[in-house]
Amino acid sequence: QKVPAYQLKLKEKDNSLRIISAVIESMKHWSQYTYKTALLFEVLGTLDSAVTPGAYGAKSFVLRDGKESLPCVFYEIDRELPRLIRGRVHRCMGNYDTKRNIFKCVSVRPATVVEQRTFQEFVKTSDVEMRECVKTMNEV
Amino acid sequence: MAYSISTHNFVALSDLHPNLARPSIIGVVIGKTDVKGFPDRKNIGSERYTFSFTIRDSPAYFINVNSWGREEYVRSLSESFRVGDCVTIENPLVQTKELEKEEKFNPTTPSCYKLLLSETHSVVKICCHYEVDTKLLSLLHVPVKDPQDYYSLGDIVANGQSLDGRIINVLAAVKSVGEPKYFTTSDKRKGQRCEVKLCDETELSFAMICWDNESIQLAQSWMPRETVIFASELRINFDKFRNCMTATVISKTIFTTNPDTPEANILFNFIKESAATGALDDITEDQLKESINLQTIVDIYTVEQLKVKALQNEGKPEPVYGIIYAYISTLNIDTDTSKIIRNRCSGCHYVVNEMSNTCTFCNDNTSDAKSVFTSFDLLVDLTDHTGTLRSCNLSDVVAEETLSCTLVLSPSLRTGLRVNLLSCKLADPVEASQSLSGNGRK
Incomplete structure (x- = not known):
């Protein structure tokens, strides 16, 4: 079967950033491919700790979804972390450091009700896409 | 009888x-x-x-x-x-x-x-x-209402929002008839939409929207720049999105095509003459922008699909229009301000020469410099789960808005993909999730 030229072109060239909606488990899983394609994650989870200050303007906290929990850090470089309320669901954008098991957040805020309701659907869509993407990576 | x-x-x-x-x-x-x-x-x-x-x-x-x-x-x-x-x-x-x-x-x-x-x-x-x-x-050529009981398009515009929701009669010429667009609503019903542009002596372009098959079929039979219509019981709405008045065909509406009335004849002659002198073709960049009706843009793409589409369209003059649900992944407002804010010529809306502050586009050689106005000119990156569109143009009024992203895309070989955002608003997560789950690979 002949592959159209534009598809080849896309495969070769395009490794642009993807933003992936993920639960903690799938975020950890897809993170192993960050060396091949740029990924940024959107994770929704319940704040399950106090927010504690650390060195270099770091604010640390723990996020939980289901049985999985995720240590997170946000560095207050150009802006402060908003007030987060333990027990509420928050939306974090960031990257996972596999070696240190820590989620480095670039943006944290309370998740809206609609976001919580639709999140599973986004996770599913992202999963399908990533599975396909990994398959392609292995082919090339 | x-x-x-x-x-x-x-x-x-x-x-x-x-x-x-x-x-x-x-x-x-x-x-x-x-x-x-x-x-x-x-x-x-x-x-x-x-x-x-x-x-x-x-x-x-x-x-x-x-x-x-x-x-x-x-x-x-x-x-x-x-x-x-x-x-x-x-x-x-x-x-x-x-x-x-x-x-x-x-x-x-x-x-x-x-x-x-x-x-x-x-x-x-x-x-x-x-x-x-x-x-x-x-x-068939006798209006069902008193032939003098109509609003000119200029009257509608002048009355503005006080006419919102009112049902009135309109006499106007058909300037253009858009392609019917077919879509599925969020509750899975099939729908269609067709936009007709009307004009008369008082207004060069006025949108009338058909939502039902019968009126769309009828509209398709009209000849742009030839047909005059008397539309009885049209609903007038204020389109918040476009910030203008529009007409909507409803189940009460009756069209009289080419009405046999003195008023209609005058209008017919006017449109014939205007068409002949090219008065109706005089489209400035501004009008061109205005003529892109956001509501006709219904195709939803992922970033990857859009890139594929753009490559397929390479070499074709017409741009690709579409909607994507994506994150703004780069919004660099820390660069030199001259790159974020630009002066545009108030005559033709082109970006003026930074050094001389004169417009090189409309070639106006008169001594008094044309006035300029400042506008946003941002480049943003848009990212979804399939990839990133780099350096999309976000400028002017659109830059000041916030829901779904509607794009115009003009691929060219020299500059690569050029994406202009026609509208950039916060997406409704429900709408986005429904679109994406129906759209992605299965």
């Missing part, structure tokens, strides 16, 4: 009465609605179908006809004729109109009755045009 073809004697619509035994009537169809299904209250689980039309047999008289019944019957009857055709009806049920209920969704008629058709009792026949009295056919 009665017409006769062959041996039939027809009752004039004005003489119809509930006590008449088996009346037969004849008339031209001047309005028609789409077929709709309703759950049958008597027969739970099944549906009853209906459509209605309006027939006329004299300048002063027309009446609404409703047909109810099985889907096959109603559909085949509806498909058997169109607006402009002549029909005869044998034995309709003549019913007194309940004014308020009836005229909420049906055209206002001079008759105090309406007609009901049933599969078992009534017969509808379509007449060939050549066997129909020309007097009857000429009624």
